[in-house]
Amino acid sequence: MSAPLLEVSDLNAWYGQAQALHGVSLKVNEGECVALIGRNGAGKTTTLRSIMGVLRKKTGSIKLRGEDITRLDSHQIARKGLAYVPEERAIFATLTVKENLELPPVWNAKGWSSRKCTEAFPALEARAEHSGAKLSGGEQQMLAIARVLRAGPTLLLLDEPSEGLAPVVVQQIQKILRGLKAEGMAMLLVEQNLHFALSLADRHTLLVDGEVKETLTTAEVRARNRELLDHLSV
């Protein structure tokens, strides 16, 4: 049996002296979407930041297709095929929309062309020469997702893609992500919106106080919806 696309084992991470993750282990297989669920402060974002190499103070093991990437720098991890869409979207205010979109180097021939990006997110084309700072929240999220797709990643790390967006925009983002999943894109999704997570994820890992409490299938999450909502409330 081949190695999982991403395998995280016994991951511990710290912010200064404060330990935020305690032995987190999880797997994402090829083409699979795994959702990290849990309340604020449970360690979901920290898990993504640790995997991406943004958070350096960590122990444990992170493997991509069996290759250890734990100690690699963030830029080296990106070149291995991981793409990170952070919670705050991190659109560069000093760059135009077009410059933001074309910033990441293309590491893989599968990467979307600028044209494909603007076809998927038509709102971006009209705003191409505007500063990234002048976009609405929804447009920023579209740009944040389109931007990483240009590089041709094999695994998307998405942090709260639906947060703060109007329902119509959430549906649009959901549709795009479903399309990507149908094309075989693997995702590790952090999401407070359980309905959004249920519509995309194959498995759900519940984090409580920096530890994995359990991993559930979508059917199990639906069956225990009410109980899980207690874990997700702020």
Place this chain on the structure above:
Amino acid sequence: MTLLFIQIFNGLVNGAFYALLSLGLAVIFGMLRIVNFAHGALYMLGAFTAYALGERFGLGFWTSVVIAPLSVGVFGMLLERTMIRRLYDLPASYNLLLTFGLTLVIQDGVRLIYGISGQPYAPPPQLSGATNLGFIVFPTFRLFAIVVSVVICSLTWFIIERTRVGAVIRACTENPTITRAFGIDVSLWVTAVFGFGSALAGLAGVLAAPIYSVDPLMGSELIITTFAVVVIGGLGSILGSVITGYAVGVLVAIGSALYPPIANTLIFILMALVLLLRPSGLFGLQEAR
């Protein structure tokens, strides 16, 4: 009227050096958040490299104007890689101390070899003499220095504001963590930008060599004014540094014609006014889109 034009052109010559030096400082500060006190020493190294290339290898100005800035740029990259990058996570006072210390070491190193007195450096034969502009006659080499400075400053602005290379530099400046997460090796860009800023200082030094005498303290005298220019223009502002560089050069030149004792003080009066009325500098906010 002719005297006024001559003073304006003299001011533009000084402004050409202020602009090149403050542009280098602004590029470095914009990305690294480091105030490089060694910039004046790098300017002096540019002039001395040109002088040494002529004295030891018989190389003329045209070769030196290429080799010296490149050498100073490489030297700057070595400084960044071996010393300056160790201080990024420490308080600003550490880099001030380091770069000030480096200035002293570089200056004393050059003094050990060439002594304290100024060395002459002749302009190339093609640029010696004077040019009649119609309204004034002005030394050709000085006109050349103004033109080179304007071209290099415009080119640098264009690269940073209008090209993909510039977009990467702006992204590294704004959010290095996320830029890294896109697969861009920010540390390499930081080194390259430091090298480029240093090369600009080196170029200013080579251009200054035929105009002023080449001496180990030439940078420390100029750098104080250059820092004032950077503060007036807006710390880290490319456009602000360049425009203020030329404007301050002209202001001082006209000031010295009208009332010589106050000429140099004018810069610092202007700096104090800007700090009081617009602490981010004349172009500090306008440039942020």
